[in-house]
Amino acid sequence: MLDGGLALLSAAECALEGARFAERASLPALVGVAFGLLAGSALVLRRRRPVAVVLVSIAITPAGMGFLMGIVGLYTLAASEASRRVIAALAGMSLLGTLIVTFVRTRQDVATADFDPGSWYVPVVSVVMSIGLTAPPLLLGLYVGARRRLMESLRERAISLEQELSLLADRAEQRAQWARTEERTRIAREMHDVVAHRVSLMVVHAAALQAVALKDPQKAARNAALVGDMGRQALTELREMLGVLRSGEEVVARATAEPVPLAAVGAAAAAAAEAAEAAEAAEVVEVVEGAVAGAAVAGEGPSLADLGSLVEQSRLAGMAVELSVQGEPRAYRPDVEQTAFRVVQEALTNVHKHAPGARAWVRVAHRAAEVAMQVENGPSLRGAADAGLPSGGNGLVGMRERVSALGGVFVSGPTDGGGFRMSAVLPTGSPTESPAVLPTESPAGSQAGSQAESPAG
Structure with missing residues (x-):
């Protein structure tokens, strides 16, 4: 119009x-x-x-x-x-x-x-009129065109920022989902480590108690006391773990539920996308490791110093276990101590479950830049039968996850002698050293199974 x-x-x-x-x-x-x-x-x-x-x-x-x-x-x-x-x-x-x-x-x-x-009148009037008819529309058009292009640029930038905000929101949702998944996996792994070993020993002692209850009342009383002690230990560890998980939930809630100002997000998306991605990656690591690091800093949980008690509990349950330590024991980071203990604990639990009556050997080697563990058992004295304990099939997976999270190596597999061997090597943060193979002074079958052992070394 x-x-x-x-x-x-x-x-x-x-x-x-x-x-x-x-x-x-x-x-x-x-x-x-x-x-x-x-x-x-x-x-x-x-x-x-x-x-x-x-x-x-x-x-x-x-x-x-x-x-x-x-x-x-x-x-x-x-x-x-x-x-x-x-x-x-x-x-x-x-x-x-x-x-x-x-x-x-x-x-x-x-x-x-x-x-x-006068002679000046005609040129001056001509110049003034021609400029007056040409310059104002030209300058106004240039101004309007520049302003229009600026508005278009701002509109495109707003659309781009909106897309960036949408991508950041999707990424934040993915990070939150990933953090929740990691938290569930960690909770499942901790529950398995804390409960499986204690309950397995309690079941073994309960079976022994049932067998000797009428024949040897004194031995039955000792087994009953052991079952009670193990139950109390399991409850204590569960309480400690639940306390850590509650603190971890606060960390996850802060990292995933805090509102992010739109202006800050927009500025980060427009001016520092790479820095924002680096900050997001650091935040994810903080969320996932927060609860575990909280327990480690506080010094809670088991350590390598508790391996003697762990082995003694298996001996009281009727297993023949030998513990050998090479190198001079020293204190490691809490996460390394806990992971090493959990690996040995899970290995002994598997022996109780799947090789009742078998003889087991636990070896720990303290080196300059790493600590190595190996748990090996011979064939079960009861053939293919196990102790009748339920198994979710997640023990080896959990151990591999724990060791890999610290940058270590985990290897497991059967031996030629009919037994099973699990080996793990954890870096301790000291100066690097060429890793050596774990000690092989083992019973029959250990020499034949050295191929499964060498990758862990």
């Missing part, structure tokens, strides 16, 4: 000026009016063809027509996406044409006037 209205005004102006031009040129007035209507109506194409509109206005300028078309055409051209060279060239042509026409008409008017304004 705006373009149509401007085209009607331009056509009316050009038709009026065309009639005057036809009169001066001794042409029929109808020819001038028709030419003016046709030329003035070209302004309707100003948005699609701004260059053509400006050229038409320049072409009809000598006839004294198209002043409105020239003003609107220059404004539209300057505000369009045309190149600066084209805009400058057409603006110069329009200025020159307007200057010439204004100079001629002003000179004619001065010649017919009754007074003489």
Whole structure:
């Protein structure tokens, strides 16, 4: 509607000026009016063809027509996406044409006037009028075009930031889901480590208690006391673990539920995407390791110093276990101590479950940059039968996860002698040293099973 209205005004102006031009040129007035209507109506194409509109206005300028078309055409051209060279060239042509026409008409008017304004009057008036008809629409169009491009750039940036915010929100949801999954896995692993060993020993002692209850009441009483002690130990460890998990839940809740200001997220997305990703990765590590690190810093949980008690409990349950230690024992990081203890504990639990009556050997080697554990058992004295204890099949998986999380190596497999061997090597953070193979002074079958043992070394 705006373009149509401007085209009607331009056509009316050009038709009026065309009639005057036809009169001066001794042409029929109808020819001038028709030419003016046709030329003035070209302004309707100003948005699609701004260059053509400006050229038409320049072409009809000598006839004294198209002043409105020239003003609107220059404004539209300057505000369009045309190149600066084209805009400058057409603006110069329009200025020159307007200057010439204004100079001629002003000179004619001065010649017919009754007074003489001086020689300076015609050039000054011509220059002022030509600049006044050309510069304002040109400058206004340049300003509007620049502002339009700025707004478009801001709109595109807002859309880009919105997409970045959406991606960051999706990534945050993925990180939260991953943290929850890791937390569930850790809880399951801790429950398995704490409960499985104690309960397995309690079941073994309960079976022995049932067997000797009538024959040897004193031995039955001792077994009953052992069952009670193990139950209390299991409850104590469960309480400690639940306390750690509660503190871990607070860490996860803070990391996954704290609201993030949109302005901060937008700034990070626009200015420092790589830094934001690095911060997100660090936050994920903090969330997943927070609860476990809390227990480690507090010094809670078992350690390598408790291996003697662990082995003694298995001996009291009827297992023949030998413990050998190489190197000088020393204190390690709490997470290394706990992982080493849990590996030996799970290995002995598996012997109770799947090889009742078998002889077992526990070896620990303290080295300069690592600590190595190996638990090996011979064939079960009861053949293929086990102790009838349930197994979820997650023991070896949990041990491998624990060892791999600390950058260690875990290897397990059967021996040629019909037994089973589990080996683990944990780095301790000391200066690196070429790892050596675990000691192999084992019963029959250990030499044949050295291939399964060497990767752990």
